[in-house]
Amino acid sequence: xxxxxxxFGPSAAFISAVTFLVSPTFSQAKEFPWAEQSDIIGEQRVxxxxxxxxxxxxGESNNIGYNEIVNANPDIDAWLxxxxxxxxxPSEYILPSIREGIVINLHEYRxxxxxxxxxxxxxxxxxxxxQSTPTPIVKTQVKLKIEKPTWYPPAxxxxxxxxxxxxxxxxxxxxxxxxxxxxxxIQLDLPGYFLHGTNxxxxxxxxxxxxxxxxxxxxxxxxxxxxPKKTPVRLVKEPIKLGMKGDHLYVELHPDEADNVTNKKMVxxxxxxxxxxxxxHGEMKLDIVAIENAIKKPLGIPQRxxxxxxxxxxxxxxxxxxxxxxxxxxxxxx
Numbered sequence: 001x002x003x004x005x006x007x008f009g010p011s012a013a014f015i016s017a018v019t020f021l022v023s024p025t026f027s028q029a030k031e032f033p034w035a036e037q038s039d040i041i042g043e044q045r046v047x048x049x050x051x052x053x054x055x056x057x058x059g060e061s062n063n064i065g066y067n068e069i070v071n072a073n074p075d076i077d078a079w080l081x082x083x084x085x086x087x088x089x090p091s092e093y094i095l096p097s098i099r100e101g102i103v104i105n106l107h108e109y110r111x112x113x114x115x116x117x118x119x120x121x122x123x124x125x126x127x128x129x130x131q132s133t134p135t136p137i138v139k140t141q142v143k144l145k146i147e148k149p150t151w152y153p154p155a156x157x158x159x160x161x162x163x164x165x166x167x168x169x170x171x172x173x174x175x176x177x178x179x180x181x182x183x184x185x186i187q188l189d190l191p192g193y194f195l196h197g198t199n200x201x202x203x204x205x206x207x208x209x210x211x212x213x214x215x216x217x218x219x220x221x222x223x224x225x226x227x228p229k230k231t232p233v234r235l236v237k238e239p240i241k242l243g244m245k246g247d248h249l250y251v252e253l254h255p256d257e258a259d260n261v262t263n264k265k266m267v268x269x270x271x272x273x274x275x276x277x278x279x280x281h282g283e284m285k286l287d288i289v290a291i292e293n294a295i296k297k298p299l300g301i302p303q304r305x306x307x308x309x310x311x312x313x314x315x316x317x318x319x320x321x322x323x324x325x326x327x328x329x330x331x332x333x334x
Contacts (some may be wrong), residue, residue, distance in 0.1 A: 009171040030063050030091070034114075034121045036099075039243025040250065040302060041121055042092040051083040054137045056202055060216070062089050065109045065125030065205015070302040090301045093123060094243035094252040101232035102142070102195075104328055106126075107239040107254040108300070111195075111213070113227060115168060122226065124197075127203045127214035131258070135211050135235055136193075142231045144187040145224050148175035149196065182217045184224040188233055196220060210273060240266065242273045244281055249274060251291065253298035263295050272304065283309040 032041040047058065055078040070078050072090035081087060096103045096112060103112045107129050113122040129135035151173040162168035173179045182197015197217040204216055238257065242254040247313035251270055255261065270291055278284055286306040294303040
């Protein structure tokens with residue numbers, strides 16, 4: 001494999017990050033075979049917790065971010081699951097609507113890479129910008145790949161550090177365990193923004209950075225050699241993903257309270273997306289009860305909400321969603 005990396009520091013001057021103690025990770029990159037018409041990759045797994053496990057530990061060892069593993073297990077204590085507890089590992093994914101290059105779904109805290117030669121999808125959990133310093137929604141591309149980056153914290157980060165800690169922050173962080181950029185950085189063609197490693201692995205899967213995208217060190221070390229320069233990169237917000245698996249329709253929800261979307265509006269958005277899918281798959285029937293349950297308890301995993309109407313595998317048939325709801329009423333949506 002040809003390695004086209006650059007070793008130097010000043011170009012990383014604007015990377016937004018803060019310093020934490022190094023923490024080892026044991027995550028494994030996720031690579032899945034993929035046929036272009038397939039909507040869903042991977043499969044769910046359930047593991048039995050050991051006495052010393054936390055959900056964070058289980059997530060990291062299975063290449064899952066913090067919010068992903070917590071949302072998939074709403075009835076389990078994140079810090080004390082308890083020996084013998086059954087933990088869902090959310091390792092099945094509905095692909096984002098854009099399927100080219102690198103796609104980072106901020107609502108999902110997950111990066112998808114679709115190599116140009118096709119046939120597979122590679123996916124990693126990520127940390128994103130904090131509420132006060134959000135990651136932008138933008139289309140850009142890979143500009144440069146840097147090995148052993150040096151970090152030059154910008155003035156805004158140094159000022160924040162001084163306010164929080166009462167002392168000056170170092171102006172230069174050379175490569176090493178205290179460097180918040182980790183072993184590699186991928187510079188985007190967007191001033192000040194990078195995909196990079198971390199010395200704070202437990203921040204993966206949360207809103208934690210000053211805008212950059214953080215990956216487990218093992219993951220950035222893998223991605224940096226897979227992705228060529230000029231690869232398109234899209235940062236998107238896709239809280240609702242729909243996809244087919246066989247004849248069945250699934251939804252995967254990643255709501256954010258900051259979006260202030262009502263349950264009723266979310267039902268409408270799901271139905272609209274289903275109608276668009278009918279153009280490819282034929283007429284569908286939706287289970288409104290299943291949709292409402294998915295919205296009330298968004299697990300961040302594919303949940304079945306409908307199927308292709310029997311005998312209607314006709315992509316050109318006019319869209320006509322049939323709602324099947326034996327016990328539901330509009331009053332249950334709020």
